[in-house]
Amino acid sequence: MHDYYTQFTTLANRVQGVTSEALIDCFIGGLKPDIQHDVIAQSPATLLCCVSFAKLFEEKYLPKHKPFQNSYPKHKPKHKPTLFLVRQIHKPTSLTSYSYKLQFKCPKI
DSSP states (O other): OHHHHHHHHHHHHHOOSOOHHHHHHHHHHTSOHHHHHHHHHHOOSSHHHHHHHHHHHHHHHSOOOOOOOOSSOOOOOSOOOEEEEEEEESSTTOSSOEEEEEEEEOOOO
C-alpha cells in the first residue's frame, strides 16, 4: 500500500485541473478488488481518508500468522500399560477364597 500511495501522489502532483473527487476515484480504482469494495462502502470524503481506509483494510486481508505451535514432536508414549495379576479378598473373614483380577498400571508421566 505504501508503494502504491507514493507512486499515486507523485503522478497526481504532475497533473493540474483534476478535482479531488476524480483523484479519489482514481486512487480507489487502483486498489485490489476486495479493498476497493470496503473503501467504497466507507464513502471517504478526502484522499487522506481514502488512504487511511485502504491501509486499514489491507491489514484485514493480510495472511494471518499461524498460532504458536510446540516444537516438541507429537508421538505416542513409549511406555505401555503393564498388566499384572492381583489377588483380591472378597470376604474379609475368609482368607481361603481368593479370586484373581486384572489391574492396569500406568507409569506416571
